[in-house]
Amino acid sequence: MTASVETRSSSPTTVNALTSPGGVEAWHVESDVVPLIAVSFIFEGGSAHDPADKPGVAQMLARLLDEGAGDYDSDAFQERLAARAIELSFNAGNDALGGSLKTLVKHADEAFELLRLALAEPRFDQDSIERVRAQTIAGLKYQQNDPGVMATRRFFEEGFAGHPYGRPTSGTPESVAAITRDDLIAMHRAIIARGRVKIAVVGAIGSDNLANLLDKVFGALPEAKPLSVIEPAALHKLGSRIVVDLDVPQSVIRFGMNGLAWRDPGFIPAYVLNHILGGGAFTSRLFQEVREKRGLAYSVGTSLVSYRSASMTWGYTATKNERVIEALDVIADEMAKLTSEGPSDDELQKAKDYLIGSYALGFDTSTKIAHTLAQIAFEGLGIDYIGRRNGLVAAVTQADIRNAAERIFGDGKMLTVIAGRPTGV
Amino acid sequence: MDTASKPLLRADAASFGRTEGSGPSLSSFTLDNGLDVVVIPDRRVPVATHMIWYRNGSADDPLGQSGIAHFLEHLMFKGTEKHPAGEFSKVVSGLGGQENAFTSFDYTAYFQRVARENLKTMMEFEADRMTNLLLEESVIGPERDVVLEERRMRVETDPSAQLSEAMAASLFVHHPYGIPIIGWMHEIETLNRDHALDYYRRFYTPENGILVVAGDVTEDEVRRLADATYGRIAPQGKRPLRVRPREPEPVAARHITVADPKVEQPTLQRLYLVPSCRTASQRDCYALELLAEVIGGGPTSYLYRKLVMERGIAVNAGAWYMSSAMEDTRFCVYAVPAEGVSLQALEEAVDQVLNTISAEALDADSIERAKTRLVAETIYSTDSQSSLARIYGSALAIGETIEEVRRWPVEIETVMKDDLASAAERYLIPRRSVTGYLQKSAS
Numbered sequence: 001m002t003a004s005v006e007t008r009s010s011s012p013t014t015v016n017a018l019t020s021p022g023g024v025e026a027w028h029v030e031s032d033v034v035p036l037i038a039v040s041f042i043f044e045g046g047s048a049h050d051p052a053d054k055p056g057v058a059q060m061l062a063r064l065l066d067e068g069a070g071d072y073d074s075d076a077f078q079e080r081l082a083a084r085a086i087e088l089s090f091n092a093g094n095d096a097l098g099g100s101l102k103t104l105v106k107h108a109d110e111a112f113e114l115l116r117l118a119l120a121e122p123r124f125d126q127d128s129i130e131r132v133r134a135q136t137i138a139g140l141k142y143q144q145n146d147p148g149v150m151a152t153r154r155f156f157e158e159g160f161a162g163h164p165y166g167r168p169t170s171g172t173p174e175s176v177a178a179i180t181r182d183d184l185i186a187m188h189r190a191i192i193a194r195g196r197v198k199i200a201v202v203g204a205i206g207s208d209n210l211a212n213l214l215d216k217v218f219g220a221l222p223e224a225k226p227l228s229v230i231e232p233a234a235l236h237k238l239g240s241r242i243v244v245d246l247d248v249p250q251s252v253i254r255f256g257m258n259g260l261a262w263r264d265p266g267f268i269p270a271y272v273l274n275h276i277l278g279g280g281a282f283t284s285r286l287f288q289e290v291r292e293k294r295g296l297a298y299s300v301g302t303s304l305v306s307y308r309s310a311s312m313t314w315g316y317t318a319t320k321n322e323r324v325i326e327a328l329d330v331i332a333d334e335m336a337k338l339t340s341e342g343p344s345d346d347e348l349q350k351a352k353d354y355l356i357g358s359y360a361l362g363f364d365t366s367t368k369i370a371h372t373l374a375q376i377a378f379e380g381l382g383i384d385y386i387g388r389r390n391g392l393v394a395a396v397t398q399a400d401i402r403n404a405a406e407r408i409f410g411d412g413k414m415l416t417v418i419a420g421r422p423t424g425v
Numbered sequence: 426m427d428t429a430s431k432p433l434l435r436a437d438a439a440s441f442g443r444t445e446g447s448g449p450s451l452s453s454f455t456l457d458n459g460l461d462v463v464v465i466p467d468r469r470v471p472v473a474t475h476m477i478w479y480r481n482g483s484a485d486d487p488l489g490q491s492g493i494a495h496f497l498e499h500l501m502f503k504g505t506e507k508h509p510a511g512e513f514s515k516v517v518s519g520l521g522g523q524e525n526a527f528t529s530f531d532y533t534a535y536f537q538r539v540a541r542e543n544l545k546t547m548m549e550f551e552a553d554r555m556t557n558l559l560l561e562e563s564v565i566g567p568e569r570d571v572v573l574e575e576r577r578m579r580v581e582t583d584p585s586a587q588l589s590e591a592m593a594a595s596l597f598v599h600h601p602y603g604i605p606i607i608g609w610m611h612e613i614e615t616l617n618r619d620h621a622l623d624y625y626r627r628f629y630t631p632e633n634g635i636l637v638v639a640g641d642v643t644e645d646e647v648r649r650l651a652d653a654t655y656g657r658i659a660p661q662g663k664r665p666l667r668v669r670p671r672e673p674e675p676v677a678a679r680h681i682t683v684a685d686p687k688v689e690q691p692t693l694q695r696l697y698l699v700p701s702c703r704t705a706s707q708r709d710c711y712a713l714e715l716l717a718e719v720i721g722g723g724p725t726s727y728l729y730r731k732l733v734m735e736r737g738i739a740v741n742a743g744a745w746y747m748s749s750a751m752e753d754t755r756f757c758v759y760a761v762p763a764e765g766v767s768l769q770a771l772e773e774a775v776d777q778v779l780n781t782i783s784a785e786a787l788d789a790d791s792i793e794r795a796k797t798r799l800v801a802e803t804i805y806s807t808d809s810q811s812s813l814a815r816i817y818g819s820a821l822a823i824g825e826t827i828e829e830v831r832r833w834p835v836e837i838e839t840v841m842k843d844d845l846a847s848a849a850e851r852y853l854i855p856r857r858s859v860t861g862y863l864q865k866s867a868s
Binding site: 013031033034035036038074075078079082083084085087102104131134135137138139141142144145146147246247248249250252281282283288291292293294295296297298299318319320350353354355356357358359360361363364365366367420 | 468469470471472502510511514515518519520521522523524538539540566567568569570571572573574575577578581582583585686687688689690692723724725730733734737740741761763764790793794797798800801802804805807808809810811
């Protein structure tokens with residue numbers, strides 16, 4: 001099966017669905033222009049599955065997978081990577097533990113072998129655990145009083161109170177201090193399993209060769225057992241305004257409301273609506289009203305967040321303490337206008353043009369292609385999604401936008417968290 | 426709209442990836458009005474990266490007007506007679522393109538990424554704003570507020586950024602590399618339309634620019650489009666002069682501290698004044714590049730192994746070298762202390778390690794590994810047309826040649842152990858250094 005990214009000009013990326021002799025599935029883009037291979041993979045299961053009293057286990061696991069595996073202790077393992085300039089990294093979020101591998105073609109066998117060891121035979125040596133623990137705690141402390149980090153932390157604590165998404169994914173200095181080797185081993189067993197991983201590979205490697213390597217790396221992993229169920233959650237405390245006191249001249253603001261999941265049929269209209277409100281171009285309403293016209297902030301925007309069991313639209317900005325109220329009023333005003341009047345036809349068309357035209361820009365490096373494909377696979381959108389996606393955007397109507405605005409903005413109530421010393425809040 | 430500078434604490438070394446010896450089949454030429462052009466073909470996707478670089482950065486800010494290069498970069502989005510404020514951005518966005526700009530010490534650059542058929546439109550707009558910027562008084566105030574908010578966000582709320590600024594200001598006793606790219610708060614507040622206009626007229630000329638186009642394009646096509654757009658701008662006769670003082674030979678080892686109640690995790694940084702790729706005699710810059718990788722590039726580096734793995738006195742340690750600069754530049758060593766270790770004790774340990782580089786750090790395996798990583802970076806960078814455009818644009822903007830960029834991996838390969846030892850002995854010495862502590866204050 002193949003699929004292509006349709007742009008207005010032509011179709012740059014052909015993706016093959018590959019199944020290895022051992023039954024490992026992956027999406028594969030063969031390209032021999034650059035002599036490298038980029039792999040991206042995502043295992044279902046992440047920080048939301050941390051023990052309730054020990055947030056941070058999944059992230060610590062991600063940091064320990066390349067700290068020694070098989071016969072190699074941490075230093076020996078890192079030396080094998082470095083000696084061939086193989087780049088291997090892991091990360092964990094709420095719902096997943098993912099990673100990426102990048103190697104020169106000539107070192108592919110060694111690179112895949114090191115990936116296999118990291119996934120299947122991590123050592124969890126006590127000295128490595130202690131070192132990573134110390135690094136993690138130092139990192140947490142380094143950011144402890146950063147206004148952006150404080151605002152985000154509090155936003156999740158309040159917005160998802162009582163739910164796993166409300167816990168800090170990287171843990172706290174106290175929780176990280178309490179994590180044991182057994183916690184890590186249990187989390188490794190729960191997550192790193194066959195049937196739970198989505199894989200994308202881009203680069204100068206043929207499908208037969210790749211299929212054999214995938215069998216070696218993923219084929220021997222244990223079968224997946226069910227993970228604990230993460231209950232669906234909606235953002236709490238809409239309508240609240242919370243201040244985190246910090247003696248800084250500028251307040252960092254996070255605001256959030258309902259969202260739509262990527263898999264929801266209403267997602268694409270919501271995505272277009274978000275682009276109009278606060279998407280990543282200089283043309284968004286918030287960028288124009290908050291930054292360009294009033295000089296209230298350097299950065300302002302919104303994005304859709306889609307977790308497995310919750311979704312939201314959330315926004316960010318930062319302005320000097322004296323102008324926080326003004327900034328919040330402008331933001332609320334723009335959302336109210338967008339709800340009551342909707343975008344103009346021209347504005348809607350331009351937003352669609354941007355989202356359609358720019359889609360191909362995300363497919364210009366091997367690493368980006370692999371990452372995007374693995375995400376699409378993880379969301380269960382299908383290998384034809386990259387071919388369908390621009391058509392979905394093109395089909396969005398004013399009625400779709402009105403519907404999305406109703407579902408997202410609702411009565412206009414938001415959860416707002418402000419870190420700083422805002423005047424008059 | 427951004428300031429480009431080194432991140433404060435990096436887990437890995439700053440390997441400024443270049444292209445491999447053979448390199449991509451790029452071409453270059455100069456328009457009749459003096460604008461330099463570089464074309465980097467990349468046929469994988471029907472996309473083009475269009476960048477214009479100007480040979481002026483924050484180190485060219487007139488005295489008392491720190492931040493003007495960066496402020497003008499913001500103002501370049503504020504419209505011309507032909508295209509009012511915001512129109513360029515609307516057009517880019519409507520075409521599904523992406524855009525941005527950044528200011529560094531030595532250059533300012535603007536770029537768009539678009540479908541290849543829209544390249545000419547980008548060139549028309551970019552050429553238009555090279556000379557026809559309006560700068561209406563009404564846009565100056567709000568945009569200055571934006572920059573002040575940017576500075577508050579990046580620096581005023583972040584003690585570690587304040588330490589970085591203080592260390593640079595201390596390292597460079599005379600050269601403007603000691604002044605932050607974004608400018609000092611009290612000087613940004615006074616920047617006005619006249620400052621911006623004077624600066625714009627002085628530096629935004631065809632002779633001062635470098636056009637870099639990477640992507641699904643040919644040399645002929647770019648030449649034709651560039652002639653029809655940029656080529657119509659009248660030359661100024663010569664490239665504007667950049668007046669840069671030379672840093673005196675340093676004599677004083679300096680120690681500074683930023684103490685702030687918000688600091689929960691202390692850190693240690695050390696900067697050394699060292700030659701850049703433009704000021705180094707012989708091959709010192711290649712030696713320094715490799716030295717940074719050997720002693721401070723990731724978890725197999727000498728500093729990490731000694732301080733983190735063996736002694737456990739630090740939780741992280743590393744080094745980087747900012748080779749890309751017109752004048753003498755910085756070599757950084759950093760370490761994050763383990764729980765309960767004082768910055769003084771950590772500094773002593775760092776010095777002990779640095780003093781044993783010649784004797785212990787330069788085994789053949791470590792050197793080979795560092796070379797492999799640096800050279801692989803250059804191959805990895807060919808995977809991204811944006812990266813290639815940045816590598817060549819920034820090199821040319823500071824006066825390097827395309828040939829020098831292409832030869833870089835070969836130069837790295839031929840650095841010898843003695844070159845590394847010699848570079849460490851000559852440059853990583855107290856009188857060339859500033860040591861910075863970030864620590865908690867009572868309140």
